[in-house]
Amino acid sequence: DTGVSQDPRHKITKRGQNVTFRCDPISEHNRLYWYRQTLGQGPEFLTYFQNEAQLEKSRLLSDRFSAERPKGSFSTLEIQRTEQGDSAMYLCASTLATLHTEAFFGQGTRLTVV
Amino acid sequence: AQSVTQLGSHVSVSEGALVLLRCNYSSSVPPYLFWYVQYPNQGLQLLLKYTSAATLVKGINGFEAEFKKSETSFHLTKPSAHMSDAAEYFCAVSDPGAGSYQLTFGKGTKLSVIP
Numbered sequence: 001d002t003g004v005s006q007d008p009r010h011k012i013t014k015r016g017q018n019v020t021f022r023c024d025p026i027s028e029h030n031r032l033y034w035y036r037q038t039l040g041q042g043p044e045f046l047t048y049f050q051n052e053a054q055l056e057k058s059r060l061l062s063d064r065f066s067a068e069r070p071k072g073s074f075s076t077l078e079i080q081r082t083e084q085g086d087s088a089m090y091l092c093a094s095t096l097a098t099l100h101t102e103a104f105f106g107q108g109t110r111l112t113v114v
Numbered sequence: 115a116q117s118v119t120q121l122g123s124h125v126s127v128s129e130g131a132l133v134l135l136r137c138n139y140s141s142s143v144p145p146y147l148f149w150y151v152q153y154p155n156q157g158l159q160l161l162l163k164y165t166s167a168a169t170l171v172k173g174i175n176g177f178e179a180e181f182k183k184s185e186t187s188f189h190l191t192k193p194s195a196h197m198s199d200a201a202e203y204f205c206a207v208s209d210p211g212a213g214s215y216q217l218t219f220g221k222g223t224k225l226s227v228i229p
Contacts, residue, residue: 042219048216
């Protein structure tokens with residue numbers, strides 16, 4: 001098991017373009033989370049899935065953001081019409097839906113919108 | 115609603131000195147509490163967690179934290195700092211009754227270790 005992997009690690013895009021990030025969780029983990037971390041801040045919750053169902057979305061997840069986990073395995077996070085304020089580190093985490101379980105984080109995708 | 119306050123965005127200690135990183139939380143229910151460490155351009159690694167068992171929790175790399183309900187605190191300590199401890203540390207809280215187990219993080223404390 002190689003842990004949670006995210007791709008790409010870095011992405012530079014022009015304002016107005018669409019971007020898509022991928023997260024591959026630990027294989028037996030049924031829960032997957034997306035967080036956003038801006039400079040000088042802690043990570044902020046965006047959304048989470050249990051298997052393929054998206055169960056909760058933060059108010060931070062505007063309608064330009066969409067996340068999917070089509071087969072309950074990997075997940076994608078798409079941002080449409082990117083804005084400079086979208087520049088951040090996007091972190092993915094996975095866990096088992098049982099109490100006391102550690103959430104394992106990926107290394108993140110750093111997005112820079114120019 | 116839950117929140118976490120980490121006192122001190124930057125802390126500097128000499129190598130071999132005590133490390134103390136402060137975390138206070140606000141929660142309407144008995145929380146779960148966590149400390150994570152983040153190295154530059156990396157994800158987060160769990161150092162330790164409190165999940166309503168022992169109030170003194172030992173973690174990896176010699177770190178420990180004590181849950182003090184009366185003070186709503188969960189401060190992180192290490193007796194002797196190593197150069198490799200230089201990183202950013204995040205305290206986080208979750209509501210075990212919420213079902214989502216989502217984490218609410220503090221703003222982080224950057225630890226510098228002076229040789």
